[in-house]
Amino acid sequence: MTTAPRTVLLTGAAGGLGTLMRELLPPHGYRLRLLDRRAIDDAAGDEDVITADLADKEALREAARGVDAVVHLAGISLEASFEKILRANIEGTYHLYEAAREAGVKRIVFASSNHAVGFTPRPADGSAAIPVDTPRRPDTYYGLSKGFGEDLASLYWDLHGIETVSIRIGSCFPAPTSVRMLSIWLSPADCARLLHAALTAPDVGHRVVYGSSANTRLWWDLSTARALGYEPQDDSEPYAAQLIAEQGELDPDSPEHAHLGGAFCTDPPRWPY
Structure with missing residues (x-):
């Protein structure tokens, strides 16, 4: 695949990240087909909309029919009971892949998460960045489901x-909201750039990459993402002084600051993060 697919199925299109990508992906040349369990009432004229749950196999087959690729954002994005995570994130992702297989779709971009390796110790200042092949250490049932998806x-x-x-997304918000997020922030514009690179890079097979902007305080290695053609243009550093003044520096003796997964590594997990 060396040219951009034209029609992309965007699952989870009514969620926070999906809503951002509905605005930012089309300028890269995509026509979107939207799928979410919640109704989308503000669809643009060139957006197809399918309202369905990931458990609805027939609706997923219909959604995947005729698209060039899938960006899979749907599912539960915080910790929940194992039963809920199993249904939405594990069984739901399996149903999505089966629908893609039956429809002949040959490229999927899967929204994995840093929480698949959340109990990895965060790097100390000046130490090596966390490689993408670091052993999995999920911090929650949610993180476990992302390892399953990979x-x-x-x-x-x-x-x-x-x-x-599979993109291990850090935190994609218009601006970072915590000191931890300074190291893992993915700006919405960079997220669209990374999705575009993941959709168009040739011969990816199955590849895992970290998803963040080019942050001064970056914790992980972005080389596999850059190898796709991703060129991040944003940095969280302009937000650093105010966030540190408000929240203080990270405490290495605190469980939520000592690990990559932040407050997801506490018992019980806490958020926002």
């Missing part, structure tokens, strides 16, 4: 030839 993507590449870029 493995499912690997299986569908090896078994069915469906390529996936």
